[in-house]
Amino acid sequence: MAKFADVIQYYKNYKAIAVFSIAASSLFELLDLVVPYAIGQLLNLLSDRPVDRLAQGLADGLAGLAGVEVTRSLTLGLLLGMIFLVTVVRAPIEPWLGVWFHWDIALKSRRDHSVEVVKKLLSLPLGFYDENNPGRIAGRVARGLSNHTWTYPEIAGQLFPKLVRVAGIFCIIAIIDWRIAGLFFLSFVAILAFSMRDLIRLNRKEQALDKYMETTESRTSEIITNIKTVKAFATEHDELARQRQRLGRELKVVDQIIHRGYVVLMTWQELFIQTCVFGVLVLTLVATLRGNISLGHFVTTLTVSSMAYAELEPISNLAEIFARRYASMLRFHEFLQQPTGIEAASVSGTPEAVTRYQFTGKVHFEHLSFGYDRDRPVLKDIDLLIQPKQTVALVGRSGSGKSTLVKLLFRYFEPQQGRILIDGEDIRKLDITGYRKQLAIVHQEVDVFNGTLMDNLTYGNPHVTREQVDEACAIARVDEFINLMPDGYSTVVGERGVRLSGGQRQRLGIARALLMNPDVLVFDEATSSLDYESERAIQLAMRSILGTRTTLIIAHRLSTVRDADVIVVLDQGRILEMGSHEDLLNHGGLYHRLHMLQETGDLLG
Secondary structure, three states, X not given: OOOHHHHHHOOHXXXXXXXXXXXXXXXXXXHOOHHXXXXXXXXXXXXXXXXXXXXXXXXXXXXXXXXXXXXXXXXXXXXXXXXXXXXXXXXXOHHHHHHHHHHHHHHHHHXXXXXXXXXXXXHOOHHHHHHOOHHHHHHHHHHHHHHHHHHHHHHHHHHHHHHXXXXXXXXXXXXXXXXXXXXXXXXXXXXXXXXXXXXXXXHHHHHHHHHHHHXXXXXXXXXXXXXXXXXXXXXXXXXXXXXXXXXXXXXXXXXXXXXXXXXXXXHHHHHHHHHHHHHHHHHHHXXXXXXXXXXXXXXXXXXXXXXXXHHHHHHHHHHHHHHHHHHHHHHHHHHHOOOOOOOHHXXXXXXXHOOOOOOOOOEEEEEEEEOOEXXXXXXXXEEEEEOOOOEEEEEEOXXXXXXXXXXXXXXXXOOOEEEEEEOOEEHHHOOHHHHHOOXXXXXXXXXXXXXXXXXXXXXXXXXXXXXXXXXHHHHOOOHHXXXXXXXXXXXXXXXXXXXXXXXXXXXXXXXXXXXXXXXXEEEXXXXXXXXXXXXXXXXXXXXXXXXXXXXXXXXXXXXXXXXXXEEEEXXXXXXXXXXXXXXXXXXXXXXXXXXXXXXXOOOXX
């Protein structure tokens, strides 16, 4: 659970410069108080009244240094000089000691944590992405980073210095008249306490709203991702109505509850502030008429107290802004605190630290059991030995556990029982990055990045030569279409490979996998969504690979697995049958029935 301390720790890398810049900004706020003090003393001089002890002491010190007598002109020049120093001389210095560092810290922290976010995204377990879609994750990260960035200059550059200014004003008033200072202090504390109480209450509503908005953004992201399905089923009106309803609820909470709450708070706050300002005016006027304070002190007290009460509004506004952003900042840190997966160590390490392996490709699934929900196992006591360079096909009805077995092989999840051995070694004892670099997979939907064909081909192994790329493309039959592309290997394929057909993406995926030179190659439903011509091209590409390395094929279409050395039939998480294509047909079991269903045109269960 994220806490306030996590929000503060966001800027910990720049703690020293943060303390310096906040102190500098606070000092400049205190220097502002010199002007009303000096003007008050100027009024005393102009009305032929003596200046106070502080101004007199400064004048005596200056006269002593100059070796002259204290005169009215000297004191006047001293007061004007003080005003000149804290206004004109200070003007070009303050932006560099305050504003520059406040934004410098905020922007550098954003850079640091953006890197941290990418590291976290790469090290989170696959299960996290099953439960959270990209829109939800991106929205939480974007709001968290943005609110941290904008909040720091406002809190460090304004709120803290303004509070220091108020403390300085209290000290000045206390020196002039402790009774007025007491009233000022009590009223100020009362206003802040009243404001903080309401802000805490409103912040709870902000946190609930932030979660609700995250869900709305998540749905919008899903609409964009699945826009073809939305249009195909003509559900645009339904999606619009659903989002309009959610956005309407958001507006009701934001406008009628949260924003209204802030306006009510501001109304009472403003009334109390103006009452206090008037009270200080009356008390100061009475003290002046009684001769307890001079005319200069009257002006100074009234001016600085008005300055202090004037700061209450921006202080409250800044507190309100922080309260509005606090929920999303906490949600951001909750994301950063998500438990990482086994990839965390490799993400933080260097490429040189990766252990290099070379496997023969002997894989043993030893009495393996697994379930995404422990009470509902997907795989039950799977025991399967795959020999080096053997081609093994996994077939069975949907939900029989075929893809789950591959996920365990890649260590996306850990088995609840049993283990997986490669060349006789438990894969859990191997360096995860080095191990995965010796495996490659071609999915049913090949992920393509928005870049050139060459970028996508060499994604897993950017150090391959052009000759190796050409060879892999020839095996995967990418060369049949790459020369037709306007810029050959330099052709930009578009986001998610939209400029490529399904068959072209599949062949690109096979070539990319081959360029990894894997010891174990997996085809996960690589032809199930293709037309006959594309499927035939992929089958020919696969056929040229068989026997060169250990190959695992998952397929619904049994025509894809005829040439496998061993076909493993899974049913309800167990191995039901094993053998060659002919053996299983002669056996007359589930494989034979599935084959007959496909031969007659029926869909595979």
